[in-house]
Amino acid sequence: MTGTLLRPAATAAASIPPERRPRKTSPRIGSHAFLMLLLIGFLAPVAWAIVSSFKQPNDIIRDPLGFDVTTFTLDNFTAMFQDVPIAHGFLNTAIVLVVKGGITLFFAPLAAFAFAKYDFVGKNLIFGTVLVTLMLPTIVLIIPLLLEMKTLGWVNTYQALILPGAIDAFAIFWMRQVISAVPDELLDAARVDGCSEFGIFWRVIVPVIRPGLAGLAVLTIMNIYNDFVWPVIVASSEQMATLQVVLSTLAQNITGNRIGADYATVTGELLAASSIALIPLLVLFIVLQRHFINGILAGSVKG
Incomplete structure (x- = not known):
């Protein structure tokens, strides 16, 4: 009898069109976004230091956040x-x-x-x-x-x-x-x-x-x-x-x-x-x- 009672409910749920079914919000989206922000925060100083090491010394002081590919140099390393x-x-x-x-x-x-x-x-x-x-x-x-x-x-x-x-x-x-x-x-x-x-x-x-x-x-x-x-x-x-x-x-x-x-x-x-x-x-x-x-x-x- 229990199976008889549950069957119509399951059939009714299956008959609902997919576009009208309630969507479950995944908590992973928020956690992934938070982890991405942490990743950017940790890697940004490292990336800036590596990129700036290939810039002209005066350009590092004058324009710290800019980088012109044409000014790429290895003078700092040499x-x-x-x-x-x-x-x-x-x-x-x-x-x-x-x-x-x-x-x-x-x-x-x-x-x-x-x-x-x-x-x-x-x-x-x-x-x-x-x-x-x-x-x-x-x-x-x-x-x-x-x-x-x-x-x-x-x-x-x-x-x-x-x-x-x-x-x-x-x-x-x-x-x-x-x-x-x-x-x-x-x-x-x-x-x-x-x-x-x-x-x-x-x-x-x-x-x-x-x-x-x-x-x-x-x-x-x-x-x-x-x-x-x-x-x-x-x-x-x-x-x-x-x-x-x-x-x-x-x-x-x-x-x-x-x-x-x-x-x-x-x-x-x-x-x-x-x-x-x-x-x-x-x-x-x-x-x-x-x-x-x-x-x-x-x-x-x-x-």
Whole structure:
């Protein structure tokens, strides 16, 4: 009887012409519009800096928002490479990035594996202490670390740029969350097959947590690449300056190497250097975008 009563209503609804049916407003239109506005707001300064780096220095000051294709020039880039040791800054940053990033991506998951899959005395206390270090501001640790580097004789060396903060507390916490989601049955099966504990980590854990490891790699590279406070303090010499330190002293280097360099010249070369410094991170994020998003989702698993 219920089906008999409902059938006429369904038939009546189906008989309404499509143009007279009420249209459902999708909430995605508003959210997409809002996201587009955010995208424009974030990308507009970057796009302006890149476009302006190809303009004549005087045109940057005279007409900041305009761009004439006929005035396209590479003079800012050519002069910047002559006045600023940006290539040496790139080299120092690359060395620190490879070594420090490698230490982080190897030892942080290894420590997280111990916290996630083993029970030992003081486990919660040690892990709690690791989490407490996340609450300490970086400025609080600078003076003790600098005194330690001075005692060891590591000031203005790669050791001082690489070792402090190489095994990050956040990296251990994130990888613990990822590894906690790995089923214990996989580990038990590997032990039955005679695999060692390190073999379990390398052959079982690492392949499974690859998305989370890729996300951690992107964040680690970005943090090391953009780090400024610690390198400018512990590596003050021009020979050990990283890219961010070179960019911070760019205006001084330009005015010191070129007599009569005006504000427009400094601005043009600064925009050129900033555009070049942006390229590695931009390429990295475009290439690893899918892995980064998957890693973020993997790191959100509750352990």
